[in-house]
Amino acid sequence: MTAELRPRSEWEAVDLGLALVRRDFWSLGLVWWMGMLPLLPVGFLLLPAHPFWFCFAFWWWIPVASRLVLFKLSRSLFGDDPEMKEVFREFPRAISRRFFYRMFWARFSPWRPLTMPVEDLEGLKGKDYSMRCRVLMRRGDSSVIMLAMWRVFLTFWMAVTMFFTVALFVPEGVGEGWTEAVVLWFEGDTVIPPLSLSLVVVSALCCSMCLVDLFSIGAGFGIYVNHRTWVEGWDVELAFRRLGNRLRGVAGVLMTGMLAFSAAPVDASESSEVIDGVLGDEDFKIHEETIRVPQLDWLENLNWGGGSGSGAVGFVEVLGLLLKFGLFVGLLALLGWLIYRYRHVFQRMGGGGGQSAKPQAKVVMGMEVAPESLPEDVSDAALRMWREGNRHEAMSLLYRGSISWMINRGGVEIAESDTESDCLTRVEHAETGHSDYFSRLTLLWIKLAYGREEPGDPEVEQLCGTWPFSERRTG
Numbered sequence: 001m002t003a004e005l006r007p008r009s010e011w012e013a014v015d016l017g018l019a020l021v022r023r024d025f026w027s028l029g030l031v032w033w034m035g036m037l038p039l040l041p042v043g044f045l046l047l048p049a050h051p052f053w054f055c056f057a058f059w060w061w062i063p064v065a066s067r068l069v070l071f072k073l074s075r076s077l078f079g080d081d082p083e084m085k086e087v088f089r090e091f092p093r094a095i096s097r098r099f100f101y102r103m104f105w106a107r108f109s110p111w112r113p114l115t116m117p118v119e120d121l122e123g124l125k126g127k128d129y130s131m132r133c134r135v136l137m138r139r140g141d142s143s144v145i146m147l148a149m150w151r152v153f154l155t156f157w158m159a160v161t162m163f164f165t166v167a168l169f170v171p172e173g174v175g176e177g178w179t180e181a182v183v184l185w186f187e188g189d190t191v192i193p194p195l196s197l198s199l200v201v202v203s204a205l206c207c208s209m210c211l212v213d214l215f216s217i218g219a220g221f222g223i224y225v226n227h228r229t230w231v232e233g234w235d236v237e238l239a240f241r242r243l244g245n246r247l248r249g250v251a252g253v254l255m256t257g258m259l260a261f262s263a264a265p266v267d268a269s270e271s272s273e274v275i276d277g278v279l280g281d282e283d284f285k286i287h288e289e290t291i292r293v294p295q296l297d298w299l300e301n302l303n304w305g306g307g308s309g310s311g312a313v314g315f316v317e318v319l320g321l322l323l324k325f326g327l328f329v330g331l332l333a334l335l336g337w338l339i340y341r342y343r344h345v346f347q348r349m350g351g352g353g354g355q356s357a358k359p360q361a362k363v364v365m366g367m368e369v370a371p372e373s374l375p376e377d378v379s380d381a382a383l384r385m386w387r388e389g390n391r392h393e394a395m396s397l398l399y400r401g402s403i404s405w406m407i408n409r410g411g412v413e414i415a416e417s418d419t420e421s422d423c424l425t426r427v428e429h430a431e432t433g434h435s436d437y438f439s440r441l442t443l444l445w446i447k448l449a450y451g452r453e454e455p456g457d458p459e460v461e462q463l464c465g466t467w468p469f470s471e472r473r474t475g
Helices: 010-023 025-035 039-046 051-060 062-077 084-096 099-105 112-120 126-167 172-186 195-232 234-246 248-261 268-279 297-301 315-341 343-349 378-387 391-408 420-430 435-451 457-465
Strands: none
Touching: 010 025, 010 062, 010 126, 010 195, 025 062, 025 084, 025 195, 039 051, 051 062, 051 195, 062 084, 062 112, 062 195, 112 126, 112 195, 126 195, 126 315, 378 391, 378 457, 391 420, 391 435, 391 457, 420 435, 435 457
16 A cells, blocks of 8 residues: 555545645656547647637547546555556557446536546446445535536636746737637637647647646545545455454464364355345345436526627737636635535524424434334334344334434434444433433343344333334324
8 A cells, every 4th residue: 555544534535636646647647648649630630720629529538548547546556556558558448448428428427536436446337336326425425526616617727827828928920810819709700710829729728637637536536545445444454454464474373273173064055044144134225315416407598708899809808708707617616615615504594593404314324214114013013023033123123213213203313324322322412201211222232233142031022011102103
């Protein structure tokens, strides 16, 4: 590992990705431009008469270069820095891998820096790909959207900056021809710009897109690695691997001794039945979530022209129009960031002194606690399961029913990531009147779920007989 893996916040993960790109900036830049090599013949054909279409083709081909950068960046993180010939062998796969999906359907996706590692590094497709992306975007959806807005703003801002920096050193006679071509273009006339102007504008846009995409891929990869660390505990796994390497010799001796004295055969069919039984438990049920994305049709009705030019417009007015567009995009990005940064203020203002309208948890610790997922009479159903021998399911039903009542009727704010001790602390602080019963139930549930210590029949019958949450559920 060439970086420290630990659970980070979203923007710390972005900083990690940016640091990885800065460390290998020149080699990653070379790899990126290697991915854009097929666009060079197109440039010779389109640049003199159609610079706009060349810029569009250049932008459309960027995911191929991004895949090569991701290939090198991911292997460099794990200490396997690929040589240029390995990157070149990856080039055909970067073009052909799910070409129509990546280059057409998902080309406009703002989540591309985060979802591309799922497709390229894990090799997932179809439902597995969609499910994996939904899991990863639960933690970093807002940061990825903010990065997408900044990508648009920085691309145009850097391109304008590069263009006017070059324009400061253009000879006077050439600069007048540039100004005349820009004025005619803003007035709507069809004109072929001078080749020198096309070269400067296209070069500024291409360099800007290169820099922004390099660091965008790095930021998305940092968020992806951080999500894998949170979800799968990569930092813990690496710590155990380091410990295992230190104890490798001792472990070999112990393993040899265990194999020498072990005589009990293992039945493969019996093991598979046990595994299927565990995976068939309700706690391993896959939950699906549908999110509606609002349609932003109002953006198409905005007037982006900034007014119509009449007469001879000077070079300064052209600069003003471009700066006004950049300022408008920057203000939108700043407004979105302020709303996200201070969203807690709006939540407090919207309640009018009452409780804030936070979404209630439907799943806690992987267990379904929505009212519609529970039977009408929880205590009777749990007691029946217990007498039928389904001990774990009976206690799970009692615990789920109590948490569901606490959330929907008791007004206790329980989050999906809360543990048993967190739930008990929240219930005690909420003073719902049933904290003693919930404490006793939580203790028995922890002993059964983690210690495999089953409570006695009288204890379970007492829990079901004194079930205090007998009020009719509300959806």
